[in-house]
Amino acid sequence: MKMxxxxxxxxxxxxxxxxxAFAGCGGSKSEAGSMTLNVGAYPDTVDPALNSAVDGxxxxxxxxxxxxxxxxxxxxxxxxxxxxxxxxxxPVKMDDGKTSYTFKLRDGLKWSDxxxxxxxxxxxxxxxxxxxxTAADYGYMFEVIDGYNELMEGxxxxxxxxxxDGTELTVVLPVDVxxxxxxxxxxxxxxxxxxxxEENGDAWATKPxxxxxxxxxxxxxxxxxQMVLEKNEHFYNADKVVTDKLIFAFNSDDASLxxxxxxxxxxxxxxxxxxxxxxLQEGEYKDEFFVTGQLGTYYVSFNVNDSALDGFTExxxxxIRQALGLxxxxxxxxxxxxxxxxxxxxxFVAMGLTEPDGKEFIEKNGPNRDxxxxxxxxxxxxxxxxxxxxxxxxxxxxxxxxxTVDGNKVVxxxxxxxxxxxxxxxxxxxxxxxxxxxxxxxxIKVEVQExxxxxNTRKEGNYSIARNGWLxxxxxxxxxxxMWVSGSGNNDCQFGKGAHASYNGYDGKTWxxxxxxxxxxxxxxxxxxxxxxxxxxxxxxxxxSGAICPIYYYTDIxxxxxxxxxxxxSPLGFKYFMYASVAE
Numbered sequence: 396m397k398m399x400x401x402x403x404x405x406x407x408x409x410x411x412x413x414x415x416a417f418a419g420c421g422g423s424k425s426e427a428g429s430m431t432l433n434v435g436a437y438p439d440t441v442d443p444a445l446n447s448a449v450d451g452x453x454x455x456x457x458x459x460x461x462x463x464x465x466x467x468x469x470x471x472x473x474x475x476x477x478x479x480x481x482x483x484x485x486p487v488k489m490d491d492g493k494t495s496y497t498f499k500l501r502d503g504l505k506w507s508d509x510x511x512x513x514x515x516x517x518x519x520x521x522x523x524x525x526x527x528x529t530a531a532d533y534g535y536m537f538e539v540i541d542g543y544n545e546l547m548e549g550x551x552x553x554x555x556x557x558x559x560d561g562t563e564l565t566v567v568l569p570v571d572v573x574x575x576x577x578x579x580x581x582x583x584x585x586x587x588x589x590x591x592x593e594e595n596g597d598a599w600a601t602k603p604x605x606x607x608x609x610x611x612x613x614x615x616x617x618x619x620x621q622m623v624l625e626k627n628e629h630f631y632n633a634d635k636v637v638t639d640k641l642i643f644a645f646n647s648d649d650a651s652l653x654x655x656x657x658x659x660x661x662x663x664x665x666x667x668x669x670x671x672x673x674x675l676q677e678g679e680y681k682d683e684f685f686v687t688g689q690l691g692t693y694y695v696s697f698n699v700n701d702s703a704l705d706g707f708t709e710x711x712x713x714x715i716r717q718a719l720g721l722x723x724x725x726x727x728x729x730x731x732x733x734x735x736x737x738x739x740x741x742x743f744v745a746m747g748l749t750e751p752d753g754k755e756f757i758e759k760n761g762p763n764r765d766x767x768x769x770x771x772x773x774x775x776x777x778x779x780x781x782x783x784x785x786x787x788x789x790x791x792x793x794x795x796x797x798x799t800v801d802g803n804k805v806v807x808x809x810x811x812x813x814x815x816x817x818x819x820x821x822x823x824x825x826x827x828x829x830x831x832x833x834x835x836x837x838x839i840k841v842e843v844q845e846x847x848x849x850x851n852t853r854k855e856g857n858y859s860i861a862r863n864g865w866l867x868x869x870x871x872x873x874x875x876x877x878m879w880v881s882g883s884g885n886n887d888c889q890f891g892k893g894a895h896a897s898y899n900g901y902d903g904k905t906w907x908x909x910x911x912x913x914x915x916x917x918x919x920x921x922x923x924x925x926x927x928x929x930x931x932x933x934x935x936x937x938x939x940s941g942a943i944c945p946i947y948y949y950t951d952i953x954x955x956x957x958x959x960x961x962x963x964x965s966p967l968g969f970k971y972f973m974y975a976s977v978a979e
Contacts, residue, residue, distance in 0.1 A: 396449050396866045396968060429640035430959065430977050432663040433655070434970055436647035437619055439847040442600040443585045444524035447532035447885055448850065449866060449968035450665075452582050454643060457624055457973055458507075458608035459585040460631070462498050462517065462564070463576050465971070467963050475576055479504055479512070479586070479609070479631070486571045493541060494571040498564045498579075505629040506588060507613040513561030516586040522552050523592070524583050532854070532884030533583040535877055536868070538918055539575065541567040547882075570921045577869035611636045611973035620645055637961075637976045647846060649819045653954075656680075662956040662977065665970065669819040672734045672952070682957060686735050689951040690966040691866035692745045692875070693737070695720070695828070695944040700893040701859045703809045709894070711795050714787045716941030719860075721784035722831055725772050725946055732823045735952050740945035741768020744875045744934055745867060747966065751923040756872050762935055769938040785835070804836030812840045815862040816849040824862065824946070853887040863887060864949070866968040872930045877914050879937055881907045888942040910936050 435450030443455050456464075464478035477483055480498040487495045504512040523529055525537035525546055537543055537553060545551025554567040568575065578584055588607050591599050599605045603614045611632070612624035624641040627633065644661060646652055649668040655661040657680070667675060667684075675684045697716045704712050725739035738746060742760040749755055758766040770780060781803075789800045798807040813828060815821045822843060829839045839860075844852060853861050867874040877883065881891035891907020913933045920926050937943055953970075955962060961975035 396447060396452060396868055428638055428977050428979055429642060430638060430662050430972065431642040431644055431660060432972065433644050433646050433652055433661050434665045436846040437645040439850045440600060442597065443582045443587060444520070444529055444531045446582060453970045454622060455582040455585065456610070456969055456971065457612045457641065458610040458614060459582070460610045461580050461585045463580040465580060465965060473963060473965055475580060483576050494568045496566050496575065500562050500564065501631050504609065504631060506607050506609050507627045507629055508607050509629055512586065512609055514557035514564040515561055516588065517564050518555050518557050519589045520587045521555050521584065522546070523587065525553055530884060531583065535880060535883050536578065536581070536583055539568055539572050539578070541569050570919060574869040574871045581868055612641060635974055641972055647817050656954050662959055663953065665953045666818060667952060667954060669732060669823050680954065683954050685953055685955060687951045687964060688747070688966050689866065689949040689968060690745050690747050691864060691949040691968065692740055692743055693864045693946045693949055694743065695946060696853070696861050696863040696888045697942050697944065698856050698858050698889055699940065699942050700856060700889050703811055703859050706797060707795055711791045713941045714791050716944070718784035718787040719832060720941060720944040721770060721780040722835060723828065723944070723946065724777050724831070726774050728824060728827065729947050732820060732827065733947060736950045737947040739772035740947050741770060741772045742934060743937060743943050743945050744872045746948045748870065748872050750927050759931060760934065764931060806836060808837060810838040810840060811859045812842055813860045814842045814844055814849065814852060814858045816846045817843050821862055854884065856889045861887065866949070868967065873917055876930055876933045880911050880914050890940065890942050906936055906940055
């Protein structure tokens with residue numbers, strides 16, 4: 396899922412079904428009241444099918460409930476729990492080799508306007524999200540369901556059916572997937588109202604009167620400055636919702652966020668000024684300043700079809716991207732800018748994901764499967780990396796005749812623009828990259844964009860280089876890899892699209908076609924060891940292209956008032972306040 400903030404991985408820690416618990420911030424319990432919180436700027440969308448950002452997902456998990464959700468157990472660990480379903484059903488092997496799940500819905504489920512919710516609402520929501528006409532970034536997430544290919548071809552639907560009385564939902568998968576229950580807890584799998592969407596179109600998710608959900612809260616105000624949520628009396632678990640109102644203030648100014656936290660206006664902020672991290676860790680707010688594990692990677696993405704590089708061959712473009720990546724001192728970024736335990740990344744798939752043999756995925760990353768990665772992130776090897784980068788640029792200069800290399804500097808190379816959203820950490824990294832690439836002769840312009848504009852600029856491929864971040868959607872490496880298939884709405888690099896689609900990589904195969912085929916095989920395989928070997932193959936192709944330039948594995952930084960009790964977070968980046976209380 397797309398990550399807004401900078402300050403968020405080192406997740407080689409306790410993970411339970413892909414999530415990590417957060418015990419809460421403290422304080423005494425209140426049976427009512429309100430909280431003013433900040434998890435980001437005005438969201439690009441809060442439509443469960445269309446959202447692909449972490450902040451949007453946090454709003455959605457408070458206003459919608461899926462078949463499955465997350466809660467804290469008595470020990471403080473985060474575990475999967477039935478929400479709209481009465482239990483987590485076991486997979487059933489069918490005679491034709493496929494697998495089915497049958498979810499029985501709770502009695503008396505209702506939407507926030509009091510109308511009945513049935514299994515048919517899930518059937519509609521899942522088909523809508525997967526339908527290419529919806530153009531959902533996460534449409535590919537439904538590929539694990541039987542009938543997906545037919546839906547893509549316009550002559551079928553997902554093999555998801557409701558019982559005649561609407562109390563049961565049966566879904567058929569070509570092969571079982573180990574994370575299907577987790578998928579059912581993801582926002583894209585949450586139900587939506589067909590009648591409201593058909594009457595209002597995409598605008599349904601922009602107005603309180605039409606934004607009808609089935610979660611712990613309902614929206615009563617939605618403006619450019621805030622979203623106000625009030626307790627939904629029709630929520631199946633309403634008795635456990637003790638805070639009457641949540642006010643999500645939209646604000647992306649780190650300095651303003653900290654000021655509002657310090658004066659008590661905000662009880663939670665999901666970002667802090669980068670130059671305040673050390674003082675917050677050690678000063679009077681140290682007990683309200685948190686750093687937790689997070690399953691994700693901060694990276695730079697290159698638009699593989701960037702018009703600024705027209706005239707270069709695809710091999711030459713790949714070498715240029717690789718060279719720029721090798722020039723980055725990831726240890727400097729982690730220690731001097733991040734300052735919160737981030738770990739330099741030598742691959743794209745994040746820390747914390749395990750192989751069938753219990754080893755971490757990253758312990759086998761890199762072309763030699765030895766965990767050395769795709770380049771060295773050791774301090775001692777940084778100079779050698781830079782020398783290798785200059786050697787690559789000289790190869791491109793000799794073959795393309797479009798620029799020259801004088802010593803260790805390029806001469807006559809096209810100007811490139813690096814885009815980022817606002818935030819002191821993001822902007823500090825942008826300034827660092829501008830400087831370090833400038834040291835090698837590159838003319839880099841930095842453009843800071845408002846969050847929603849930034850998301851769409853990347854998505855549409857209207858950029859050269861962009862800051863990026865991705866948090867896993869469930870506990871499987873495929874969550875980091877299937878986003879780069881050619882039909883994915885999250886494929887910001889345009890990998891396998893446009894001119895790049897016809898490029899034959901160094902192995903003589905077309906990158907995009909090879910990648911798509913590998914991911915399809917991963918999703919159709921029931922052999923765990925084969926799945927993981929194929930996922931390493933996919934990462935090899937991705938990294939060989941240079942389209943992805945990993946910087947570090949995230950940690951999650953936030954501030955939570957000691958007045959709040961019962962808050963928890965997951966390493967997917969979602970923040971949960973529906974069962975929290977605030978001391979008056």
